[in-house]
Each structure stands twice: as C-alpha cells, then as structure tokens.
Amino acid sequence: MFKKVLIANRGEIACRIIRACRELGINTVAIHSEVDRESMHVKLADQSVCVGEASASDSYLNIPSIIAAAEISGADAIHPGYGFLSENTYFAEVCEACGLKFIGPSKESIEKMGDKIAAIELMKKSGVPVVPGSDGPISADDPKIFAMAKKIGYPVIVKATAGGGGKGMRIVTSEETLQNAIVMAQTEAKAAFGNPDVYMEKYIEEPHHIEFQILGDKYGKTAYLPERDCSIQRRHQKLVEESPSPLISESLRKKMGKAARNAAVAVKYVTVGTVEFLVDKKGHFYFMEMNTRIQVEHPITEMVTGIDLVKEQIKLAAGEKLSVISEKVKILGHAIECRINAEDPDKDFIPSPGKIGKLYLPGGPGIRIDTHVYSGYTIPPFYDSLIAKIISFGADRNESITRMQRALREVEIENVKNTSSLHAKIMNSEQFRKGSVSTDFLSKHIFGK
Numbered sequence: 001m002f003k004k005v006l007i008a009n010r011g012e013i014a015c016r017i018i019r020a021c022r023e024l025g026i027n028t029v030a031i032h033s034e035v036d037r038e039s040m041h042v043k044l045a046d047q048s049v050c051v052g053e054a055s056a057s058d059s060y061l062n063i064p065s066i067i068a069a070a071e072i073s074g075a076d077a078i079h080p081g082y083g084f085l086s087e088n089t090y091f092a093e094v095c096e097a098c099g100l101k102f103i104g105p106s107k108e109s110i111e112k113m114g115d116k117i118a119a120i121e122l123m124k125k126s127g128v129p130v131v132p133g134s135d136g137p138i139s140a141d142d143p144k145i146f147a148m149a150k151k152i153g154y155p156v157i158v159k160a161t162a163g164g165g166g167k168g169m170r171i172v173t174s175e176e177t178l179q180n181a182i183v184m185a186q187t188e189a190k191a192a193f194g195n196p197d198v199y200m201e202k203y204i205e206e207p208h209h210i211e212f213q214i215l216g217d218k219y220g221k222t223a224y225l226p227e228r229d230c231s232i233q234r235r236h237q238k239l240v241e242e243s244p245s246p247l248i249s250e251s252l253r254k255k256m257g258k259a260a261r262n263a264a265v266a267v268k269y270v271t272v273g274t275v276e277f278l279v280d281k282k283g284h285f286y287f288m289e290m291n292t293r294i295q296v297e298h299p300i301t302e303m304v305t306g307i308d309l310v311k312e313q314i315k316l317a318a319g320e321k322l323s324v325i326s327e328k329v330k331i332l333g334h335a336i337e338c339r340i341n342a343e344d345p346d347k348d349f350i351p352s353p354g355k356i357g358k359l360y361l362p363g364g365p366g367i368r369i370d371t372h373v374y375s376g377y378t379i380p381p382f383y384d385s386l387i388a389k390i391i392s393f394g395a396d397r398n399e400s401i402t403r404m405q406r407a408l409r410e411v412e413i414e415n416v417k418n419t420s421s422l423h424a425k426i427m428n429s430e431q432f433r434k435g436s437v438s439t440d441f442l443s444k445h446i447f448g449k
Helices: 011-023 040-044 063-073 089-097 107-114 116-125 144-152 175-193 250-266 298-305 309-317 397-410 420-428 430-434 441-446
Strands: 004-007 027-033 047-052 077-079 156-160 169-172 198-202 208-216 222-224 228-234 237-243 271-279 285-291 334-341 367-371 386-394
Touching (some): 011 027, 011 309, 027 063, 047 063, 077 309, 089 107, 107 116, 116 285, 144 175, 175 198, 208 250, 208 309, 237 298, 237 420, 250 271, 250 285, 397 420, 420 430
Parallel strands (some): 004 077
Antiparallel strands (some): 156 198, 237 334
C-alpha cells in the first residue's frame, strides 16, 4: 500500500480522497493555488504545497509544479480526482516516468478511450452496441457529409473527438445548418481541448443517460455495479443523478452491465471508471463514452452498494486483487444526488462566486453531504462552481425523494446564489416523481412552463 498520496485536485473531491486515504492509513499532500490557501482540502491534508497562481493553467494543470511538489513532499503516488489532469495521458506517463504511481488506469487505457472515434471502433469490435455515425473525423468542406447525414437520419449530432462536458457539440436538424454546425463545433473543440477534430452520429431524441461503474484489477478481473441515471442535465452537464434508474429492469441491467464489463476488458481496464450509455424510448442502448476516472456522482453508487469506491480505486492502483463480484452485489435501497452549484438558475446559470456568509447544510437520517465549503469561505471565480453534493438514501425511490425534499428545504447559503431552489422544483415535479425523465427534462418540465 502507498505511504503518501498527493492529491492533484481541489474542492470536495480532494476532501473525499483525503478522507479515504486517512481510513487506509495513508498520509496525504494537498496542492493548492495561491487563492486556495484557505480551502478545506488544504486544512484536512497532512501537508500542503502551493503550485502556482490562481488560474488553473498555472496551478492545477501545471504538471512540472505538481511533479515537483510530489517529489519534495516524498509522495509515492498521485490521485488526480476528476477534471483537471485526471484523463490526461501525458500526465499519467510523466507520473510513471518519475516513479510516482498514477491512481487511475494505464496511459494506454486513457488514450484508447480519450479519442471517442477510436473508442467507438473498439466497442464495435468488442460487441458493445454503438450509435450509428461516421467512421472517423468529418470536415465541413467534404461534400460527402450531406449523404452521410441523410443516411444516418436527422437529427444528427456533431461531437468533438476529445474532451467532454458538452464542449464541441452541436445538434443538427437539417442539411441547411450542417456545415455551419461542424465549423462551430470544430472551433469550440479547438479552444477547449486543443484538438479540432469532430465526428457525426445519430442524435437519440429524449434519451436516458445511463452509466455503469466498472472496476478492474491488474490480474484481468473486472466487475460492474448497478447503474446510475444521469438524465437530468443542462448543456450536457449533469445536475441530478440517481441509482438505480427508474427505467432499467433487472434483465436490462444485466445486459447493459455485461456490455460495460466487455468495454472494460477491451481496454484492459485497471482501477475505477465509468461506461456511459444512451437508452432510447424502446429500451435500446448505445455506448456513448468511457470516463477513465472517478465520477462526481460516485456517492450514490456507494450508498446503494455499501462499497467505498475511492478506497477501492486506491487499493486497485496499489496492486490489490479485486474483491467485488458483480453477481453478488445487492441493491440496498435508492439514492439521489443533487449538485448544488454557485450559479443563478434564474439568470441562465450565471456563475455566482463570492464570500459565503451564514451557511447551513442539511443532515438527519439518510442524508450525506460532500463539500469543501464553510461559513466565511470565498468561492473563487477560477474553477468549477460546485458548492456541495447532497445525497439522499432511502429504502425505496419515494423515501429517497422525500428525504431530498426535506434536505433541500434546510439549505441556507448566504450571499451566494445557488441551485438549491432549482433542485427543489425538480424533486417536486410530478414527472420526476413518476420517473419520467430524459436529457431534455429541464426544458420540457421546469423552464418550459
């Protein structure tokens, strides 16, 4: 097992990793930017090192400074969390070259799944269902794109081959807007990921966004855990997640879980990751992407299975054998996660950084809070706007919803606009309570009124 882990991240996920390490008897090193000196993860860690100025490029994306911090502090492993460098092949490679264990999959696995076109081709060969689409990158100047789009069938979606989070994506409903959509997606992809390549695939209307947690060890053993439904989104970013999905039957769960495990086997996956699918109205599912890291929404899987995913991730990276057997995992109840962000939902989700005054986050039976904020903490404008994750757990979906409703009523975050009121509207929605959700839920049932 590792003796000291450096966390190459910030915020709530850094706190979460520090707590997991502490339970495993591992010392921790927190890195931070100049504006994050008072962040909770810095206070919780055994050591801390400033790695640069406020901007992410000067700090949390500054590979030389992060490696230097690991070497100076005597860390023997680096945990990247999610975002920042968590899926950066070069960073994983540099860690290994410097004798530091990267707590994540191999650079080869990251590389294979980081390029969406290559990932789709690999999934096809592995028998995993994929959405019909182009065989490679496309260009607005290629006259064949019109016939291709017609064959796939409108609407289609143009997507960046690299990255995620809704960047470099355009939905196209007609031939007249196709070329312009490709150019716009390429421009956005270039700016966000440094790679302008985009591809085209069928746009699945009103889909459920379903993902499966996968785990793998270096001995070739893999497992999957019960699904998460991440359908409630805005601009392709998840807001609410739940497990299990109200859509998925036991037979479909096994079928999709097997496909997720096949995807993991195809890339010889080690540690913890996620395979994401789109599921249409008829229950047909299609591979969307694989995230080679821990997910923001991992707590709901932990609640319904009793498995600590961050500790499992660390143990698998340390070379321990996988102890999880998919067929023996029981669903213990129902869990929901609401992401409370420092944004104003009434003003198109404009960011709302600033100093938190009075702060009260809920508790009570069946409520878990993952956060890094406290009264007097200043939310900086340079990073992700996540304030806290509220996770509710109940014996069934109805109890989980009821507990979340109660928790959201208790939230008080003074001086900072946040999305707790929006989540309350979602929980109170008749359509949500029925389990009738899809990726256009907000536009149809919340903002469409």
